[in-house]
Amino acid sequence: MASIRDALGESKGLSHDGRDVAITVAVCIFVATLVTGLRLWLSRRQGPLFAMPDFMTLASLLFFYSYAVGTYMILTIGRSGYPTSQTQHWRLTFTLKWIYYLRLGYATGLGLVKCGILMAICSSQAASSKATRIAIRVLMAFCASWSLMAILLELLNCRPLSYNWNLDRSDGHCINQNAAFLAVGIIDAVTNAAILLLPLPQLIRAKVTRSEKLAMASVLAMGILVVAVAAVRTVAIARADFHSINGNIKMVSIWTTVEWTVAIMVANAPILWSLLDWLAPFRSIENTQSFPASINMDTGREFDYIVVGGGTAGCVLASRLKQHDASLSILLIEAGPDASTHPLVPDGSKAAQLLGSELNWSYKTVPQNHLDERVLSNHAGKALGGSTAINSGGWMRGAKEDYDLWASLVGDPRWSYQGLLPYFRKLEHHFDSHADPEIHGFGGPIKTESVSHTGRKYPLRQPVQAAWAAVGLTYHPDINSGSPYGLVEVVENRVRGSRQMSSTAYPLDVEIMTETFVKRVLVEERHGRKIAIGVELEDEKQSQLIARQEVIVSTGAYRTPQLMMLSGIGPQEELRAHGVNVVLDLPDVGRHFVDHVSVAQWWKLRQPEKGLAIGSAAFSDPAYFRGNPVDFVALQSVPLEGLRQALTKDEPNHNPDEHPLISSQRVHTETITVYVAQNPHDPMVAVDGTHITTHVCCMLPTSRGSIKLADRDIRSAPRIDPNYCATETDRYVLREGLRRLRQALRDTPAGQEIIESETVEEKFQPLGPNTDDQTIDDLIRRRAMTLYHPTGSASMGKVVDGELRVKGIDGLRIVDASVIPTPLSTHIQACVYALAEQAADIILGISSV
Ligand SMILES: Cc1cc2nc3c(=O)[nH]c(=O)nc-3n(C[C@H](O)[C@H](O)[C@H](O)COP(=O)(O)OP(=O)(O)OC[C@H]3O[C@@H](n4cnc5c(N)ncnc54)[C@H](O)[C@@H]3O)c2cc1C
Structure with missing residues (x-):
């Protein structure tokens, strides 16, 4: 065989038919590259990754390039387009080998576009009903089978394989090629028509603007064109003389190229919507009453x-x-x-x-x-x-x-x-009509009530207030003032x-x-x-x-x-x-999921017979039950030096003084004293009026958790990981809150007057004035629970x-x-x-x- 240089040197130039094919391929390659390039550029702009249909279109385009290269090779070196009788033997062999590849490339490349288009339809709302989704999947399987069938036919239609291009062999045989390729062509046209028809009902029902209708009509027209071209190509195949391949491939080549190009254009149809954006950038869903295409209106x-x-x-x-x-x-x-x-x-x-x-x-x-x-x-x-x-x-x-x-x-x-x-x-609708109207509203739907306003005069109110006062916490009358620091009455x-x-x-x-x-x-x-x-x-x-x-x-x-x-x-x-x-x-x-975490403690009352908590027969005033059995919450900051150290431990590269937990006054802990106690586990505490409960809460946690999917079922609970107490800062805040509470209840006269002891698990000791960090951390690990404030x-x-x-x-x-x-x-x-x-x-x- 002559070298390629020699072969080209001998070339007489392209035949008339060859020129037609060459021009068609050049124009089609340009158009396909342009629309695919635009599509990929837009995909890239809208998201970090291309979606699968983008990849499939790109892969098809690559096959299309190789198809174009092959076509030019057979036009130039193979002198395709000239009568076979005037073409050297080796050129015919060369052409036949390339044609063999072109058919394989066509079957693979077009199959990729078809499946890509169907995949895109499937992930759009055009596939909103289950039936449509099933139909799309079936059609996708059909298209993939078509592709496979065309490839297999190519591989099996002549035996031995070299009989496809070796003109000297007389010992081989082929099946009826016209019939085989006609079958491939017909199925191709049918699948194209099915792809076109599938989303049609949604498109017809959709209420859209005129410009969107135009865009849809264009896609539809291109779809019809693919179907028509596939049909014409099938007719061209039926008429082709496979024994004189070099002389009459023109129409088959042209229609194959056009079909593939229009299919790639349909696959890239989303650029039409972006084009509309440029033409009418002011339009958005907010100012239109129209609907997008492809809603399942069933x-x-x-x-x-x-x-x-x-x-x-x-x-x-x-x-x-x-x-x-x-x-x-x-x-x-x-x-x-x-x-x-x-x-x-x-x-x-x-x-x-x-x-x-x-x-x-x-x-x-x-x-x-x-x-x-x-x-x-x-x-x-x-x-x-x-x-x-x-x-x-x-x-x-x-x-x-x-x-x-x-x-x-x-x-x-x-x-x-x-x-x-x-x-x-x-x-x-604030309970106190004399309150400052700059701070409170009086005509809203949410009615508020304070403990005093409902007439709940709990017997522990005064001693609890006194105990907190003794550790320096002042009473603040309005929990909803925007600055609720100190001991505040519950609303x-x-x-x-x-x-x-x-x-x-x-x-x-x-x-x-x-x-x-x-x-x-x-x-x-x-x-x-x-x-x-x-x-x-x-x-x-x-x-x-x-x-x-x-x-x-x-x-x-x-x-x-x-x-x-x-x-x-x-x-x-x-x-x-x-x-x-x-x-x-x-x-x-x-991500960034946060929840308040709190630690409960149970305190044995010194004189429960006085009816200090729920469970005692003497705790019987009906007014007590007009709300939670609580008078106050204590809202406090923790010592800043310790907080700095904890923050530095968590974030060594940051200046703790710039941290929002420190840079302004903040409520780090809330302590709630509840006049009821119950714990079914160790330490067992019954609702018998002998105990009260306290909760020390970390109000500004630095730990962050997550919500993830457990599975794809909306009825399943998500995977909830609040990641409680992951930071030293949160543990420090809780430790300080627990220490301050212990001080109020155990070291002050008012506290000692009401509390006899802290009730703890069998193997543990109550907190004392010198309890170390490790022991308190242990308590936190055993007892921490949510306050139910996920954000x-x-x-x-x-x-x-x-x-x-x-x-x-x-x-x-x-x-x-x-x-x-x-x-x-x-x-x-x-x-x-x-x-x-x-x-x-x-x-x-x-x-x-
Ligand atoms: C036990 C408990 C005690 C609390 N105590 C207090 C308190 O004393 N004071 C206070 O200020 N805050 C309290 N909170 C917190 C506060 O009530 C909530 O944080 C707040 O109400 C949350 O409001 P939301 O609108 O975000 O969610 P929610 O009020 O929880 O509303 C979400 C709604 O969406 C529905 N839903 C979820 N998935 C779907 C779906 N797929 N389809 C249809 N519907 C769905 C849910 O059924 C729910 O009705 C408490 C919370 C709890 C749980």
């Missing part, structure tokens, strides 16, 4: 707003949106039941029993590394009203400094104390002792679905942007409901990250590990912006405790209420305060 009902999670925040938000504009259609979806008539709910003193009821999700943590691998119970409300259906009703706004830190972290003054104050006032949100749930305190004139799980938020790509368009329910029909304006997730700090991840929004490794399609890689979903798992600044919009997804917000980005030194329901109040204003674009 079950779809439409609402302006869909609020997922009828809990504390969800009820407030749904109510306020409706109150502002009665014409809005709002759907509130809650996994739990309507608990308003539940026998245990109204009675504020039944909180403990509620924890054993069906209104509690009854979560468990993973074994806690720093707490002797203990698995802890973490409660959360499962009812319309959410955790307000089972919580203890403590009403505390917390300290100004916490909110100011929040605002500075996210660079948005609306989340500072001053920013939220109008909403704290708006929602509040609860109750109406004459009865529980107030968010679902009953706020009018809920909206459509409500209870006992209904939302399985995922539906997200679609439009204009190159990702947009939440509705939700899918975990019901038999996999019902899909459409949100014309927004989907708002309010499923609480445990479930919100779970729902986000099961909707494909979250850390991509975590999603992939559970086989969830990645819609958006948002690594902070489920931070969809942190503002990381997962949502200051307007509570999920970063990278239009039309989707999160409004619940999960967005709180920094620990608050308070019980958090008041904050969640105010957050939801402000969220309603932000969503509506108004200021109601």
Whole structure:
């Protein structure tokens, strides 16, 4: 065989047919490269990784390049296009070998595009119904089989294999090539038509803007073109003379090239949406009433707003949106039941029993590394009203400094104390009508009551106050002033002792679905942007409901990250590990989780017969039961020098004086003294009025935990790891809180007057004045438990912006405790209420305060 240089030197140039083929291939390669390049560039801009369909299109393009190279080789060296009789023998062999490869390349490359297109349809909302998803998978298998069939046919149609190109062999034989390639061509055209028809019903039903219709029509036209070209190519194959291959491959080559190119263009159709973005960048989901394409409208009902999670925040938000504009259609979806008539709910003193009821999700943590691998119970409300259906009703706004830190972290003054104050006032119906109206509100739906206001004159009130005073803690009259340092009287949100749930305190004139799980938020790509368009329910029909304006997730700090991840929004490794399609890689979903941790102690009363605690027959005044049996919480800072050392131990490279725990006055610990005690384990304490309980709580923990997926089932609990007491700082704070409490109860005359001893586990000693750190750490490991204040798992600044919009997804917000980005030194329901109040204003674009 002559060398390539010689072969080209001898060349007479391209034949007339060869030129046509060469020009077609050049134009097609240019177009395919351009659209694929644009598509990949856009994918790269929108996310850190290409998705699988991108890779498949890219792989197909590479095959297409090799196909083009092969075609040019046979046109130049093989002199394809000239009559076979005028072509040297070796050139014909050369051509036949390349044609053999071109067929294999075509079958593989086109198969890749087809499967890539189907995969993209499958992960879009066009595949919203189960039936469509099944149909797509079947078709994908069919396309892959077509590809395989074409390859196998190529490999097997002539025996021996070299008979395909060795013109000197006479001992071989081939099957009827026209019939075989015709079959491949027909199946190709049929699969193309099926790919085109599959999403057609959704496209027809979709309500879209004119420009989107134009984009869809273009994709449709290209799809029809692929089908038509495949059909024409099939006819060309039927007519081809395989015995005179060099003379009549023109039409087969041209149609093959065109079909492949248009298929690649269809695969890259998403660039059309980005193009629309450039043409009309002002359009977004917020200002349009239109819907994206490809919604499964079989079950779809439409609402302006869909609020997922009828809990504390969800009820407030749904109510306020409706109150502002009665014409809005709002759907509130809650996994739990309507608990308003539940026998245990109204009675504020039944909180403990509620924890054993069906209104509690009854979560468990993973074994806690720093707490002797203990698995802890973490409660959360499962009812319309959410955790307000089972919580203890403590009403505390917390300290100004916490909110100011929040605002500075996210660079948005609306989340500072001053920013939220109008909403704290708006929602509040303060018990004292003479209080300062700059601080308190008097017309809001949440009625508050203090211990004194309800007439609860607990016998231990005075001695407890005196004991704390003796260790330097002064009485502060208003827990909700924004500066609650010292010993403050407890306030609860109750109406004459009865529980107030968010679902009953706020009018809920909206459509409500209870006992209904939302399985995922539906997200679609439009204009190159990702947009939440509705939700899918975990019901038999996999019902899909459409949100014309927004989907708002309010499923609480445990479930919100779970729902986000099961909707494909979250850390991509975590999603992939559970086989969830990645819609958006948002690594902070489920991270930065914080929970308050507390350590309980039981104290034996010196004179229980006086009726000092629940369980004693003499503790009988009915007023005592109009709220929690508590007078005060002690809110304190810990000694700063020790705190500096602990912070330095945790973060050696940081200046502790710049740490927010030190740089301003903060409430590091809260100590609650409760006039009841019960412990079923060692040390056994019965509810007999002989003991009281104290809880020392670490209010600004530096430990951070996580919420991860346990599996892909929305009904399963997520994997909860609060990572309690992971830092020396948290342990130091708890140690100091425990020491201060011991001092108040054991070293002061008032304390000694009421407390006889601390009741501890059989093998342990009560804390003493000189108990060392190690012993207290041991106590912390044995006893630490949650205060049920989970926050931070969809942190503002990381997962949502200051307007509570999920970063990278239009039309989707999160409004619940999960967005709180920094620990608050308070019980958090008041904050969640105010957050939801402000969220309603932000969503509506108004200021109601
Ligand atoms: C036992 C207990 C005692 C507490 N005591 C106090 C206290 O005294 N004072 C205080 O200030 N705070 C207290 N808290 C904390 C406070 O009540 C909560 O932090 C706060 O109410 C959380 O509000 P949220 O809106 O973020 O979530 P939640 O109120 O928990 O609402 C989330 C809702 O979403 C629903 N949901 C979840 N997943 C789905 C889904 N896939 N589809 C549909 N619905 C779903 C849930 O059923 C729930 O109703 C207590 C909490 C508990 C559990």
